[in-house]
Amino acid sequence: MRTKTVTTYxxxxxxRFALHILDIPSRLLALLLxxxxxxxxxxxxxxxxxxxxxxxxxTASVMAIFASSWDLLVGRCGQISxxxxxxxxxxxxxxALLFKHYGLPPWVGIPISVLIAAAISLxxxxxxxxxxxxxxxxxxxxxxxxxxxxxxxxxxxTGGENGLPISVAGRFFQLTNIHxxxxxxxxxxFLLLLVSAIIIHKIANSDTGVVxxxxxxxxxxxxxxxxNVTRYKLMAFAISAVFASLAGGVNVHLLLSASxxxxxxxxxxxxxIMTVLGGMGTIYGAIVGAYIIYFLDMYFLRMVVExxxxxxxxxxxxxxxxxxxxWPRGVAxxxxxxxxxxxxxxxxxxxxxxxxxxxxxxxxxxxxx
Amino acid sequence: MHLLEVENLTKxxxxxxxxxxxxxxxxxxxIVGLIGPNGAGKTTMFNLITGFLKADSGTVKLRGENIxxxxxxxxxxxxxxxxxxxxxxxxxxPTIANVLVALKSPRGSDKIEWIKTxxxxxxxxxxxxxxxxMMMEPAEILAHGDLKRLEIARALGTNPDLLxxxxxxxxxxxxxxxxxxxxxxxxxxxxxxxxxxxxKLHALMKLAKRVLVLHYGEKIAEGRPEEITKNKKVIEVYMxxxx
Numbered sequence: 001m002r003t004k005t006v007t008t009y010x011x012x013x014x015x016r017f018a019l020h021i022l023d024i025p026s027r028l029l030a031l032l033l034x035x036x037x038x039x040x041x042x043x044x045x046x047x048x049x050x051x052x053x054x055x056x057x058x059t060a061s062v063m064a065i066f067a068s069s070w071d072l073l074v075g076r077c078g079q080i081s082x083x084x085x086x087x088x089x090x091x092x093x094x095x096a097l098l099f100k101h102y103g104l105p106p107w108v109g110i111p112i113s114v115l116i117a118a119a120i121s122l123x124x125x126x127x128x129x130x131x132x133x134x135x136x137x138x139x140x141x142x143x144x145x146x147x148x149x150x151x152x153x154x155x156x157x158t159g160g161e162n163g164l165p166i167s168v169a170g171r172f173f174q175l176t177n178i179h180x181x182x183x184x185x186x187x188x189x190f191l192l193l194l195v196s197a198i199i200i201h202k203i204a205n206s207d208t209g210v211v212x213x214x215x216x217x218x219x220x221x222x223x224x225x226x227x228n229v230t231r232y233k234l235m236a237f238a239i240s241a242v243f244a245s246l247a248g249g250v251n252v253h254l255l256l257s258a259s260x261x262x263x264x265x266x267x268x269x270x271x272x273i274m275t276v277l278g279g280m281g282t283i284y285g286a287i288v289g290a291y292i293i294y295f296l297d298m299y300f301l302r303m304v305v306e307x308x309x310x311x312x313x314x315x316x317x318x319x320x321x322x323x324x325x326x327w328p329r330g331v332a333x334x335x336x337x338x339x340x341x342x343x344x345x346x347x348x349x350x351x352x353x354x355x356x357x358x359x360x361x362x363x364x365x366x367x368x369x
Numbered sequence: 370m371h372l373l374e375v376e377n378l379t380k381x382x383x384x385x386x387x388x389x390x391x392x393x394x395x396x397x398x399x400i401v402g403l404i405g406p407n408g409a410g411k412t413t414m415f416n417l418i419t420g421f422l423k424a425d426s427g428t429v430k431l432r433g434e435n436i437x438x439x440x441x442x443x444x445x446x447x448x449x450x451x452x453x454x455x456x457x458x459x460x461x462x463p464t465i466a467n468v469l470v471a472l473k474s475p476r477g478s479d480k481i482e483w484i485k486t487x488x489x490x491x492x493x494x495x496x497x498x499x500x501x502x503m504m505m506e507p508a509e510i511l512a513h514g515d516l517k518r519l520e521i522a523r524a525l526g527t528n529p530d531l532l533x534x535x536x537x538x539x540x541x542x543x544x545x546x547x548x549x550x551x552x553x554x555x556x557x558x559x560x561x562x563x564x565x566x567x568x569k570l571h572a573l574m575k576l577a578k579r580v581l582v583l584h585y586g587e588k589i590a591e592g593r594p595e596e597i598t599k600n601k602k603v604i605e606v607y608m609x610x611x612x
Contacts, residue, residue, distance in 0.1 A: 210466045210469055213461050213466075214467075216461065217458075218458075222470065225473075225526065226474025226477060
């Protein structure tokens with residue numbers, strides 16, 4: 001009797017899995033990639049170059065969280081922010097200060113600094129209620145500059161241009177073997193990325209996420225629908241700040257220091273480049289973009305072809321411009337679109353829906369019943 | 370008590386008085402037509418009532434409560450929704466999601482019984498205006514006539530007591546016009562009072578029991594459709610003076 005219920009439960013679970021993941025080529029690809037990323041690093045041989053490769057992937061995961069938080073705010077809600085590093089830096093400095101002065105372990109310090117950043121995001125989001133589009137972009141540029149000035153002005157607390165180093169005790173794992181440490185950190189950041197990505201994706205595809213897109217499309221029509229646009233914009237800022245500051249806080253405990261470069265313009269633009277490369281408004285595109293950019297930047301250009309760092313941005317900008325002209329919808333979306341076109345059983349009119357696949361599936365399962 | 374009571378409403382844009390001291394009222398269950406030549410101030414009137422523009426003076430009362438000066442979304446949540454003359458769909462969202470946005474508003478979600486999901490309610494609203502077949506299409510590929518109907522479904526999503534329709538028939542062919550007339554009648558029977566701004570008098574006269582005429586921001590006539598079509602002043606405004 002008992003085994004029977006277990007098997008029915010399992011077969012039900014499998015049917016769900018088949019319908020929601022195996023049946024959709026792009027999701028199947030995502031699943032394969034996740035499995036690949038979960039297995040390969042664990043079986044890599046221990047060597048210096050492999051440890052370095054792992055640290056590249058660690059940074060890529062952290063930046064992917066950062067970029068996907070930007071995508072939720074800008075790609076979905078349309079609140080163009082070019083100073084998104086403000087939240088990253090806030091997360092980094094609060095985490096570092098909490099560890100330095102109160103000795104809070106990362107598991108406690110990071111959640112607290114995330115909450116602080118979310119609270120500070122409300123006054124930062126305030127201009128978004130007054131100005132729109134390019135003007136908001138200009139205003140948002142100012143915030144990281146203000147933060148950088150504060151860091152330089154309060155040298156006693158923040159360390160100024162020297163940054164704010166923390167002791168080795170601040171590592172996530174106390175492992176002496178550097179390769180094992182990297183592997184542990186890799187899995188930690190990758191799982192964090194998975195969890196954040198799923199949460200952001202769920203939010204983006206919920207009814208609240210639909211309201212975000214409505215604000216991006218037509219704010220006035222949103223108001224005419226009875227939507228309190230102010231509330232939703234601030235909500236988007238707060239959610240975005242949570243994940244951006246999470247990335248910043250995690251990075252402090254990986255690099256063992258917070259520095260003013262956490263507020264830098266380059267960092268903000270990296271979020272833009274990664275998301276646009278992957279595909280704006282998709283969330284998963286930001287993650288794909290982050291991995292591509294970091295792998296090319298930190299591994300291919302630095303280790304394989306050995307081009308000095310100063311040239312990297314210059315080398316990136318050209319292909320990114322070409323990509324944006326050629327595939328404005330992003331690399332990731334291009335791939336998923338192609339995959340969907342390949343699967344023949346799907347009727348033509350159901351192809352290329354990038355938002356809200358939920359409904360397509362509902363309709364499909366309704367047709368089957 | 371009247372459902373909507375507008376008293377001495379005035380709006381000036383610099384030297385131009387777009388709406389000049391207009392008073393009228395709407396009763397529960399009515400369909401009222403609002404006509405007038407281009408530039409008469411009809412859309413401005415809608416914008417004033419729904420809070421998208423600030424009035425210079427006057428009062429607007431919904432069920433006796435003054436709503437003038439409230440934010441647009443608050444007015445919607447008090448039960449006064451509108452559509453736009455130029456369609457404003459959420460282009461990136463599927464048709465059904467357009468309606469869902471309205472159902473996400475406090476007033477829209479209030480009306481959803483616990484057993485009905487938002488999605489089902491949205492589908493019902495699309496069925497009411499005959500758009501359920503297009504539910505999965507992104508709004509940007511819909512034809513103009515469909516978008517006009519989508520506007521109405523979206524406004525209905527907020528469950529309005531009073532619905533202000535800004536030229537719902539503009540750009541529709543005769544068949545679409547007939548279909549929309551029928552859906553509007555059904556919607557009215559469901560308990561939604563309506564004010565319709567329209568240039569297609571033929572379609573309007575079938576629906577409206579009472580017609581207001583605006584000219585240069587002033588109310589020049591009010592009455593039953595057949596009275597209005599014979600009103601000398603109205604004919605003068607539309608056709609010009611007889612010599």
